Amino acid sequence: MFDTTKRLFAAFDVYHDTVPHSAAMNMAIDEALLEYATVPAIRFYRWHSPALSFGYFGKFRDVVDYVSTRDLVRRWTGGGMVFHGEDLTYSIVIPANDTVFGASSASIYEKVHRALVDALSKIGKCAVVARGIDPGGIVAATRTAVTVSGYNCFANPVRADVMI
Known part of the structure; x- marks a missing residue:
């Protein structure tokens, strides 16, 4: 990912938080990353207890x-409900001064995914990558290509969601 992502971003920081945190702490760390990041960054993290x-x-x-x-927590970004448990979660931060920031969020979302x-x-x-309206004409898998459980946070994936 990092080779491909480096082509998207001029510089890119990677954080692997090995200590599981509470829902509130995970959101606070993400918010702090956004506030203080000087280059785009990705943070991988886990949850110490089931969260939504x-x-x-x-x-x-x-x-x-x-x-x-x-544990319930409101994200400082948009989107629906996301159930967390044993999942590995990631967040991506792009400072407003980065050249990629000018692209549409949908375009960035798809390229990163x-x-x-x-x-x-x-x-x-x-x-x-989940199928949806794909103006780039890129062939993507349909939802039936992957197994989706009832509590999966992406039981109703949107275009360009990563499905494992």
Whole structure:
């Protein structure tokens, strides 16, 4: 991934946080990375207990039923509900002064995810990019190409989500 991603970004920092954190701490670290990053960065991390993160515009009433079984945290980004447990999560930060920042978020999302799929393939993992409206004409796998459980955070993947 890093070779492909380096072609997208002039410089790129990688952080592998080996200590699992609470949901609140993981979001705080991501927010601090965004505030202080001077070059694009990717952070890989884990959760110390089951958690549910929901997007900035999400409603607490939509997640309140999980308060007794999961840590709840609001992400400072958009998106829907994401169930976390044993998953390896990653976040990508792109400072506003980076040249890539001018591209559409959908374009960046897809390019980074295609690089991730390439990297996973190189280590023998089967991953695909979810199908959706693909203006670039790139052939992508359909949802039926992968197994999706009911609690998978991407049970309803959007275009360019990575499916393993």
